[in-house]
Amino acid sequence: MTDKDSKLYNIDRTASAGYMTNWAARLFAREMDRRLKPLGLSTGHLPMFFALGNGGALSQKALTEFAAIEQPTMAATLSRMERDGLIHREPDPDDGRSMLISLTPLALEKFPAVREAIDMLNEKALGALGEDERNAFLASLAKIVAALADE
Amino acid sequence: MTDKDSKLYNIDRTASAGYMTNWAARLFAREMDRRLKPLGLSTGHLPMFFALGNGGALSQKALTEFAAIEQPTMAATLSRMERDGLIHREPDPDDGRSMLISLTPLALEKFPAVREAIDMLNEKALGALGEDERNAFLASLAKIVAALADE
DNA sequence: GGAATTAACATAGTGTGCTATATAACGCAT
């Protein structure tokens, strides 16, 4: 392989938004899982806390759209959460196909600790960013999500 | 639950850098996997293309540090890549514990298509961001990675 | 030089994501 070819087969990964976003997300998830583990929780549970933390109930379908994951992923996560006593599933009286999901008291009482873990980790991650930079970062993420979510 | 409690148990996930980063990363990975699948590749292979695309060889240990994943994750990914004929493993003559890993010709010939997939997807994701905003986004990500990577 | 520690890699088990496909209830249209 010549030098020219070698240069051709070279990419600076730090210039790839996708690579860097994945990297940051892995670090976020790794650290968040470590902080949630003592609570008996993990990162996959977070969308349910966001969506059902007010004590309400939603169908699996609605949760799937809210979390923006595929349906079988949601079904598996809910099965584990039910196994661990974190959610309650009951048949929707208006639709025989649908299940209504709500957080159990056990899960609801963990909510303040979950929020603290989220806030502490975000603070650790964003410590080197100023107020304006944080807002710009979140705004960019929102644009990226919007651009990739259309289908 | 009173209204006050309800408000207490509420978080705006779009204001959480960790949540939004995870969301964007899932969308990136989902779309990248769809584009890499016809090539017989997937997102987990990308660090090896970045690190070994010049035709060189590195130990599993060095690859693990480069990719910033845990050692068993790297071992499993390399096993799949070896199974699929994408990498070659040979014993390090200088260290009986170590294996030297390199991309096979089959993998190297896919390199241009990999780079195109990366570039196209980044362009799709960042389409709504201006030049300055893209640079700021990448700079913020680098700071976040640095803040979370220290251990 | 031999014992103990360290380092590199492998294996086991689990969680969370994906695709593909099956099952059962709903709803519309004839």
Added chain:
DNA sequence: ATGCGTTATATAGCACACTATGTTAATTCC
């Protein structure tokens, strides 16, 4: 009212991330 397409959920199988632990080679320390 029935038959058929659509919708909600479940299941199977895989990739890739993690932790915990085992194995073997190298290194360090008397």
